[in-house]
Every structure is written in C-alpha cells, then in structure tokens.
Amino acid sequence: MNDFKQCIASPARTILRYRERTGKGVVGVMPVYCPEEIIHAAGFLPLGIWGSPNISITKTRAAWPSFVCSVAQSITELEALGAYRDLDAVVFSVPCDTLKCLSQKWDSSGVPAIVFTHPQNRRDSEQAACAFAREEYRIVKEKLEALLRVSISTDALKASIRIYNENRAACRAFSDACAQYAGLIKPSWRHTVFRARWFMEKSAHTALVNELMEAVRAEPLPDFQGRKILVSGIMTEPEEVLHILEENGFAIAADDLAQESRQIREDVPDDADPLLALARQWIRFDGCPLAFNERKPRARMLIDTAKKYGADAVIVCMPKHCDPEAFDYPILLREFRAEGMKSLCVETDPGTTSFEQIGTRIQTFAELL
Amino acid sequence: MKINVGESSAEEVLDYYLHQIEEEAGSAHKEGRLVCWSAALAPAEFCEAMDVSVVYPEIHAAVFASGKGNTGLLEAAARKGYGRGLCSCARNSIGFMEMLKQRTAFGSAPEALQESGAARVSLPDFVFVCNNICDAVLKWYEALARELAIPCIILDVPYNHTMPVSRHNKEYLAAQFLDVVKKLERICKKPFDYEKFYQAQVQTQRTVYQWKRVAALAFRKPSPLNGFDLFKYMEIVVMCRPKMAGEIVLRKFADELEADAAGGRFAYGEAGEEKYRVTWEGNAVWPFFNLTGRTFKETGSLLAGAGVPGMWNITYIPGDLASMAEAYSSIYLNCGAPYRYEELCRIVESSQSEGIVFHIDHSCKIASFLHREGAEYVQDRNGVPFTYFDGDQADPEVFTGAQFENRLRELTEKMEIRKS
Numbered sequence: 001m002n003d004f005k006q007c008i009a010s011p012a013r014t015i016l017r018y019r020e021r022t023g024k025g026v027v028g029v030m031p032v033y034c035p036e037e038i039i040h041a042a043g044f045l046p047l048g049i050w051g052s053p054n055i056s057i058t059k060t061r062a063a064w065p066s067f068v069c070s071v072a073q074s075i076t077e078l079e080a081l082g083a084y085r086d087l088d089a090v091v092f093s094v095p096c097d098t099l100k101c102l103s104q105k106w107d108s109s110g111v112p113a114i115v116f117t118h119p120q121n122r123r124d125s126e127q128a129a130c131a132f133a134r135e136e137y138r139i140v141k142e143k144l145e146a147l148l149r150v151s152i153s154t155d156a157l158k159a160s161i162r163i164y165n166e167n168r169a170a171c172r173a174f175s176d177a178c179a180q181y182a183g184l185i186k187p188s189w190r191h192t193v194f195r196a197r198w199f200m201e202k203s204a205h206t207a208l209v210n211e212l213m214e215a216v217r218a219e220p221l222p223d224f225q226g227r228k229i230l231v232s233g234i235m236t237e238p239e240e241v242l243h244i245l246e247e248n249g250f251a252i253a254a255d256d257l258a259q260e261s262r263q264i265r266e267d268v269p270d271d272a273d274p275l276l277a278l279a280r281q282w283i284r285f286d287g288c289p290l291a292f293n294e295r296k297p298r299a300r301m302l303i304d305t306a307k308k309y310g311a312d313a314v315i316v317c318m319p320k321h322c323d324p325e326a327f328d329y330p331i332l333l334r335e336f337r338a339e340g341m342k343s344l345c346v347e348t349d350p351g352t353t354s355f356e357q358i359g360t361r362i363q364t365f366a367e368l369l
Numbered sequence: 370m371k372i373n374v375g376e377s378s379a380e381e382v383l384d385y386y387l388h389q390i391e392e393e394a395g396s397a398h399k400e401g402r403l404v405c406w407s408a409a410l411a412p413a414e415f416c417e418a419m420d421v422s423v424v425y426p427e428i429h430a431a432v433f434a435s436g437k438g439n440t441g442l443l444e445a446a447a448r449k450g451y452g453r454g455l456c457s458c459a460r461n462s463i464g465f466m467e468m469l470k471q472r473t474a475f476g477s478a479p480e481a482l483q484e485s486g487a488a489r490v491s492l493p494d495f496v497f498v499c500n501n502i503c504d505a506v507l508k509w510y511e512a513l514a515r516e517l518a519i520p521c522i523i524l525d526v527p528y529n530h531t532m533p534v535s536r537h538n539k540e541y542l543a544a545q546f547l548d549v550v551k552k553l554e555r556i557c558k559k560p561f562d563y564e565k566f567y568q569a570q571v572q573t574q575r576t577v578y579q580w581k582r583v584a585a586l587a588f589r590k591p592s593p594l595n596g597f598d599l600f601k602y603m604e605i606v607v608m609c610r611p612k613m614a615g616e617i618v619l620r621k622f623a624d625e626l627e628a629d630a631a632g633g634r635f636a637y638g639e640a641g642e643e644k645y646r647v648t649w650e651g652n653a654v655w656p657f658f659n660l661t662g663r664t665f666k667e668t669g670s671l672l673a674g675a676g677v678p679g680m681w682n683i684t685y686i687p688g689d690l691a692s693m694a695e696a697y698s699s700i701y702l703n704c705g706a707p708y709r710y711e712e713l714c715r716i717v718e719s720s721q722s723e724g725i726v727f728h729i730d731h732s733c734k735i736a737s738f739l740h741r742e743g744a745e746y747v748q749d750r751n752g753v754p755f756t757y758f759d760g761d762q763a764d765p766e767v768f769t770g771a772q773f774e775n776r777l778r779e780l781t782e783k784m785e786i787r788k789s
Contacts, residue, residue, distance in 0.1 A: 065729050065737055065759075067454065094528050097504050101738035103530065104706045115530035115705070120500065120507060121523050121545055124552055128544030132527065135537040292507050294514040294521035321454060323734070327508035330450025331515055 001189055003208055004196040011047065011199045015086070018045045018201065025148070028090035028111075029198075031071060031099065032234075032258050032290055033118065035278040037268065038141050040202065041160040042150045044088065048198025050259060051075045053238035053350040063105065069321045070351035071234070072102045084108045089147050091140060093118060095290040096324055114143045120292040122283045133279035141275065157274040167202040168264040170209045175254060175261060177213060179309040182251035183222030188242040190252050194260040227369050228253035230306045232332075233317035233325055235259040237350045241317070244359045248366040253309040256302055257317070262288050289324035298328060299335035306341060312369055313342035315362075320349040342369060379622035383605060386614040395489030397422035403494040403557060406462070406513065408506050409607045410680060411499035411524060412697055414573055415549050417611040418566035419557045423497075424490055425607050426462035432604070433461060433485045434655035434763040441481025442468065443764060451512070457732040457764035459509035466492065466513060495519050495556050501526035501700045502680070503735040522552050526698050532708040534698045542694035569611035570687035579619035580606045581682050586626045587673050588720045591643045593629040595636040596672030597662040600653045606681045636671055644669030645784045648717050650676050650743065651728030651736050656765035657773075664774050668781050674720030676701060676713060677736075702735050709739065710746035717747055723784045725755040726777065731767045754783035 007014050015026050026045045029036055036046040051074030059080040064073055078084065085108060092103035092115045106113040116136040119129035141152055174193060178185045193212070197205050226249030235257055236242055245252070255261045266285045271277035285291055287301040302314055314336060318325055329345060336343040344365045346358050372385040397404050402422050407413065409427040416423045433439035434457075442464030443457065451463050468482035469492045498510035498521060507523070514521035524545055527538050550561045583602065587594040602622060609615030629635070637643050647670045654661050665672055685696035701712040717725060725747065727740040744755040756776040761767035 063741065065731075067731055067734070068738065092530075094530065095504070097735040098738065100504070100528050100705075100735060104709075104739055105742065117527040117530065119525055119527060119541060121525035121548075124523065125525075125541075125545045125548045128541050128548070129525070132537055132541040136527075289508065292511060292523065292525070294511050294523070296511060296515045323455060323505050324508055326455055327451070327459075327505075327512055331512065333450060 004192045007196045007199050008192060014199050015047065025088035028084055028087045030090060030092045032095060033093050034091050035137050037157060037160040037164050037278060038137065038144060038152065041152045041156040042144055042148055044148060045201055049075060051350060052078060067321050069098055069319055070349050072098050074350060075102065076105065079108045084111055087111050089114060112147055114140055116140050118282055126283060130279045130283050133282050134275050137275045137278050154274060161268045161274055161277060163203050165267045167206045168267055170206045171264040174209050174213060177216055179228065179253035181216055181222060182228055182253065183224035184216065184219060187245045187250065187252045188239055191236060191242055224251060226251055227312045227366065228310055230254045230302060230311040230314045231317055232256040232302055232314060234319045234322060236317050236348060238352060240355045241348050241358060244355060244362050248362050253311040254305050289328045296331055299332045303339050303341055316343065316345040317348040318345050320347060374617060374621065379618065379625050382621050383618050386609065386618055387604060390608055391489065394422050394424050394491065398491050404491045405495055405497050406493040407497040408499045408510065410501050410700060411497045414566060414569040414611050415553060417569040418562045419553050427458050428604055428607055429465060430458035430461035430763040431655045435658045437656060438485045439763060441484050445481055456505045456509065457761055459505065461763050463512065466516060492517065493519060495522060497522045499524040499526060501697055501703045503702065520556055522549055524549060526703060529698060529704040532704055534695045538698060539691045539694040542698060543690040546690050567688055572613060573610045574687060576606065576610050576615035576619060577683055579616050579623055582623040583619055584678060586623065589630060590721050591635040591640040592671055592673055593626040593635055596649060596675050599675060599678045603678050637666060642669065643671045645724060645781055646671050646673040646720060646722045648674035648720055648722040648725045650713060650725055650740065651730050652677050652733060652762040654728065654760040654768050655763050657768050660770055661773060664777055668777055670777065670781060674716040674722050676716055706742065710743045713743050714747050714750050717753055722753065724780045725753060726780065727755060727757045729757050729759050731761045732764060733762060754780060754787060756780040
C-alpha cells in the first residue's frame with residue numbers, strides 16, 4: 001500500500017523516475033475515456049489528469065462561469081500554475097459539453113493538445129460508429145507519432161492492449177477482493193489503488209496489485225460488522241468523503257465510478273487490427289451516462305452488481321454541475337425504489353472544504369440501514 | 370380559417386401558420402399520423418417524408434417561457450428529480466411531458482398545462498435527437514425516451530475539433546441517415562418515401578434562402594430589421610423548414626422589410642434613432658424577451674447581428690447526403706476554435722456591430738463556456754468592446770433586469786468612447 005500511496009502523493013516523482021528509467025516522456029490523459037494503449041505503445045507514460053481536490057481556485061476564477069464542474073475548474077487552475085508544462089502532449093476526449101470547452105481552452109505553454117470525439121450512435125449505426133471511432137484513433141496515433149517523433153507499430157499496440165487487459169483483470173480481481181475482505185481493505189485504500197492506476201505504467205501497476213492481492217489472500221477472512229455499499233458517479237474525491245464512509249462502518253464492495261471501475265469494466269477485444277479492437281471496446285461499453293443508450297441499462301447494472309457483491313445499498317456521488325450524471329439520477333432512483341434497493345445521493349464536489357453536511361447525511365443513512 | 374397571404378402582414382401570416390401547425394399536432398393522432406418530439410436542429414426532412422407530425426420542445430420552452438407560463442412545468446420536472454442546474458429547455462419539456470401524462474391518466478389538463486397554453490399537443494410516439502448543438506440534448510432525449518418507453522432516433526453529429534468537417538465524419542453521418550430511414554420505416558410501418566424526402570430537401574433550401582435574406586437585412590445600416598424579431602421568427606424556421614409555410618412567411622417578412630427600407634422606415638423609426646449596432650451572442654432570454662428588447666431600444670442599441678439564428682442557415686445540395694451531412698455538422702456551436710470565433714467575427718463585421726453582448730446562459734454550457742475566449746478573439750481582431758450578463762433561456766430565476774441594463778449602458782459608453 002505504501003508504494004501506491006507514494007505514487008499518489010508525488011506524481012512528479014513518478015514521472016521523473018519514468019523519464020530516468022526509459023528516457024521517454026509523459027502524455028497527459030484528460031477525463032474521461034481515452035485509448036491510452038496508443039500512448040503506451042509509443043513508450044510514453046499516459047498520465048491521468050483529473051485536477052486536484054485540494055486546490056483553491058484563485059488564478060482562473062474568471063476563466064469559467066460559476067456553473068462549471070470543479071474537475072474542469074481545477075484542471076484549468078493547475079494549468080495556470082504550470083503543473084502540466086513538462087508534458088509532451090495531452091489527449092482530450094470530449095464526451096460532454098464541459099470537456100468540449102475545456103479542450104478548446106487548453107493553452108499550456110506550448111504543450112500540444114490532441115482532441116478526438118467518441119461516436120454515440122453505437123446501436124442503430126454500430127458499424128459506422130465503429131469505423132468512425134477507428135479513424136479518430138488512427139488520427140490520434142498519427143498525431144502522437146508526429147509530436148513524439150516515434151513510430152507505433154501494430155505489434156507494439158497489440159502488446160500494449162494485452163498489458164492493459166491484464167491490468168483491467170487484475171483491478172477487477174482486486175475489486176472483488178475488496179468485497180470479500182471488507183473488514184480489511186478500507187474504502188480509502190481501495191481508492192488509492194485505483195487512483196495510482198492513473199499515474200503508473202500499467203504493467204508496473206499490475207505487478208503491484210498482484211503483490212497486494214497475495215498479501216491480502218494470506219490473511220484470514222476478517223469478520224466484518226459494517227455495511228457493504230456500491231458507489232456510483234464520477235469519483236469519490238475528495239478523500240475526506242471516503243474517511244466519512246469508513247467512520248460510519250461502510251466498506252465499498254463494488255464501484256461504478258468513471259475514475260475507477262468504468263475504466264476497467266470492458267476489455268479490448270481480440271482483433272488483427274488493434275485500432276479497430278480499441279474502437280470496438282467503446283462500442284461495447286455501457287452503463288455510463290457519457291455513453292448514449294436510450295434503454296438506460298445503468299440502473300439494472302447497478303442493482304445486479306450490488307446483489308452480486310452483497311452490497312446493502314448504493315451511494316451515488318453526484319458532482320456539482322455534471323449534466324450527464326444529473327440527468328441519469330431520477331431514473332436510477334426510481335428503479336432503485338422499484339427494486340427495494342436502498343440508496344443515497346451525496347454531492348461530492350472535489351472542491352468541497354466543509355464536510356459536515358455530507359458527514360451527517362452518511363451517518364443518518366448508516367443508522368437507517 | 371383561411372388567410373389571404375397577399376393582403377395580410379407577415380406577422381398575421383406567421384400567426385396563422387403557427388396556429389395551423391399546433392392544430393395539426395393536436396389532431397395528428399386522430400388522423401392516424403404519428404407524433405415525434407424532435408431536437409430543433411435535427412434534420413426535419415426525414416419526418417416530413419414520412420408525414421409525421423413534428424413537435425419541437427425547444428420551441429415550446431421558448432414560447433411558454435416568454436409567456437411566463439412555464440413555472441409549473443419547471444416545478445413538475447423538479448418533482449421528478451430534474452432540478453435546477455440542468456438545461457431549462459429540457460426541464461420545461463420533461464415537466465410538459467409529465468403534465469401530458471397526467472392529462473392522459475386523469476382525463477383533464479392539470480393547471481400547469483393550462484397555464485403553458487399548449488394543452489392540445491400530444492405525447493410523442495417517438496423522439497428524434499441530434500447533438501449538433503450540444504451533448505445535453507442527448508441526455509434530455511434519452512430521458513424522454515426512457516420516461517415514456519418509446520423509440521429514440523439518434524443522429525450523432527461528432528464535435529468538429531478540426532475544420533473543415535472531416536471525410537470520415539461525413540461518412541459516419543451519411544451512414545446514419547440511412548439508419549434513420551430504416552428506423553423510421555420500422556416505427557411508421559411503411560416504406561420510406563424517397564421522392565417526398567427529396568422534395569422536403571428542396572423546400573428546406575427554399576425556406577433557408579428566405580431566412581438568410583431576412584437575417585441579411587439586419588446587416589444594413591440603418592437597419593429595417595430589429596434583430597429581436599429574428600429571434601421571434603426563428604420559431605417558423607425551426608418548425609417549418611421543409612414546409613412551404615416556412616418559405617411563404619419568411620418571404621413575406623423579407624419583402625416587408627425591403628419595402629420599409631425603401632420607404633425610409635427603419636427598426637427604430639427614423640434612421641437616427643439607431644445609435645449603436647450590437648451583436649448578441651447566445652440564446653434569447655425568453656422569460657424576459659420583451660424587457661431585453663425594450664432595454665436595447667431605450668439605449669438606442671440595435672440588435673444587428675446574432676449567432677444563434679444563423680444556426681438555421683443550413684445550406685446543402687438536395688439529393689447529396691454528404692453535402693447535407695456537412696451542413697448539419699457545421700453548426701458553429703459544434704465546432705472548435707478558431708472556426709467558432711471566426712464565425713463570430715464574421716457576424717460582427719457583416720452586421721457592422723460596434724459592440725457585443727454575451728449572454729451567459731446558465732442553461733447552456735456549450736454556448737457560455739467559450740464566451741470569454743470568443744470575446745477576446747474578436748477584440749484582438751477589430752477592437753470591438755463587449756459585455757456579459759447572466760441569464761437563462763427558459764428559467765426566469767437567473768436573470769435580473771438591473772444587471773442587464775447596467776451592463777448594456779456600460780457597453781454603450783464604451784462604444785461612444787470608441788466612436789469619438
């Protein structure tokens with residue numbers, strides 16, 4: 001756990017070590033979904049950029065109107081502070097209006113931005129959507145090759161896809177272990193492992209996760225007196241929210257967070273054409289408010305997942321000013337109620353500094369359960 | 370009721386056709402026609418070819434909000450969990466849907482529905498969403514389809530992070546057009562009428578031609594057209610693009626304006642009353658439409674250019690799907706910088722505007738989040754001063770008249786200094 005914690009505490013040191021070890025650089029990955037495998041295949045480190053929960057907005061207060069999400073706001077603030085100047089490039093996906101605008105505001109002292117668009121008509125026009133996604137990814141690859149002065153071979157991309165799929169499998173196994181060893185693995189530790197995934201080269205992350213799993217499995221199954229929950233939303237940050245969950249006896253049995261399990265839910269399928277394989281992964285991906293599906297299967301998926309992992313309730317972490325999540329919630333709530341699934345929605349804004357209200361709500365919810 | 374177009378004013382012709390469309394939408398089910406609720410910039414040509422009655426929730430939001438009749442609808446949406454923070458047009462239509470459901474269930478129109486003034490509209494048989502203006506519409510129509518358990522046709526228009534529109538983007542759109550046809554055939558249970566589709570494309574181009582003719586009249590100095598009227602007539606270009614009614618109304622309006630200009634009659638009466646020419650960037654503040662127009666007039670500011678009405682300048686070659694795809698994709702809000710800012714520069718320059726008013730619309734992130742960059746881009750180019758104000762396209766709670774007036778007066782001072 002200490003290795004994971006150190007990685008999160010100092011991403012700059014992780015980047016420096018990577019540079020020293022490989023002689024290659026780092027490419028920033030903006031939220032939410034990105035074919036990171038292409039960056040990895042270039043030998044560069046894909047580094048997740050989700051802003052910082054502990055930053056106060058001073059330099060860029062005027063950059064956004066008041067109704068922007070704090071992820072976008074804190075990324076802009078960090079950009080103004082020069083936090084991203086050492087990156088070789090950044091890759092933007094634009095699955096919501098805020099991210100579209102963020103991609104157009106980017107101006108980090110000459111660090112080039114590569115923007116791509118995910119297709120959303122993934123059911124009625126599956127083939128055309130797949131072809132579009134493949135071409136967008138091909139352009140991302142071409143631009144990376146030109147910017148980073150590298151050549152990304154088909155074999156290298158296939159190897160990176162394999163490394164990423166192994167990492168996804170390891171993370172899914174870890175998530176399962178969190179449900180099993182609820183008395184041992186705290187919510188904040190679980191989050192640390194997932195957060196470190198954004199800063200580490202994936203085969204190194206997989207090795208560390210497997211090492212941790214071995215250590216966990218060596219322990220006897222602990223007796224857990226608390227309640228298991230499923231958390232859903234964009235992210236659970238700031239970390240104080242996780243501490244509040246711990247104080248109230250909650251363990252996270254599974255998650256449906258954009259920053260965590262939605263990244264590892266869907267493997268990249270096998271295909272002779274690795275770019276097409278990456279495109280097919282997006283076409284198959286579901287249950288996220290950023291991936292259009294008029295059948296809205298997310299509630300059913302959450303209910304099934306909660307049952308599978310023995311979760312007593314679902315906690316929806318609702319970021320402020322996040323349209324995709326806010327549009328989904330009324331339907332989630334209705335289906336939870338119809339199914340008798342207990343749920344709570346808490347506003348978990350990364351910029352929050354006062355946690356009394358969240359604490360009271362979670363404590364009350366724990367008592368009700 | 371019939372109308373003699375030759376002897377009536379453009380406004381009378383407009384009212385006549387809008388009334389007729391509402392009547393048609395209200396009686397569609399009785400006549401065995403399907404009803405579709407559609408995004409305002411979805412290609413209406415497809416539904417026109419299948420004789421589907423199309424209702425536009427964005428227009429409802431504008432009409433209800435400008436008549437102060439949507440508070441009950443916003444409350445109904447909030448009771449369902451769609452609270453403030455989400456697009457007010459979406460909340461308006463979700464509230465409206467809920468009221469219509471209650472009317473169907475209980476047999477009488479709830480009070481909020483009566484207040485809205487559109488009690489005759491039917492619930493949709495399917496919805497048609499197109500995200501060439503924003504991605505919020507995807508979530509909005511996804512919710513409508515799920516709430517009503519009806520089919521949803523989607524035309525996904527990818528964000529143009531580079532311009533011109535890429536070949537693979539146009540190919541994706543053209544392929545989707547064919548899938549829209551297949552889905553419509555399944556929903557309507559009849560074959561697609563390709564000849565009618567072609568005629569709808571031709572008619573759309575004829576309507577758009579008249580729409581551009583009207584908008585260009587505001588570029589004249591002095592102008593016979595008050596740009597607020599452009600927002601008012603937007604209703605017809607949204608609802609009647611593929612119908613002859615759209616062309617008739619807009620031609621009549623353009624002819625009237627031409628005659629006014631020739632006769633020395635301008636938007637504010639005498640030519641000298643037009644003291645400043647201003648571009649409006651963003652949607653109208655529909656709940657305070659008259660107040661904002663009045664404030665413009667009081668300060669001698671003429672609304673000469675606007676970006677939003679120009680989104681309906683959809684120009685393509687009938688029969689050419691790639692050309693149609695490019696037209697529906699090139700909506701400026703669907704394009705990244707610098708194209709989007711260049712478009713604003715073009716409007717400011719064409720309209721000979723001396724200042725820009727940016728509406729920070731709390732319901733529209735895609736429009737509002739890049740105002741600052743757009744303003745700086747235009748100012749760097751030609752030094753035009755600008756101002757911002759807070760508002761909302763369909764929620765009356767955000768806008769304050771005092772802030773708007775102060776900001777506009779501040780802008781007129783800047784324009785005056787620049788003139789001198």
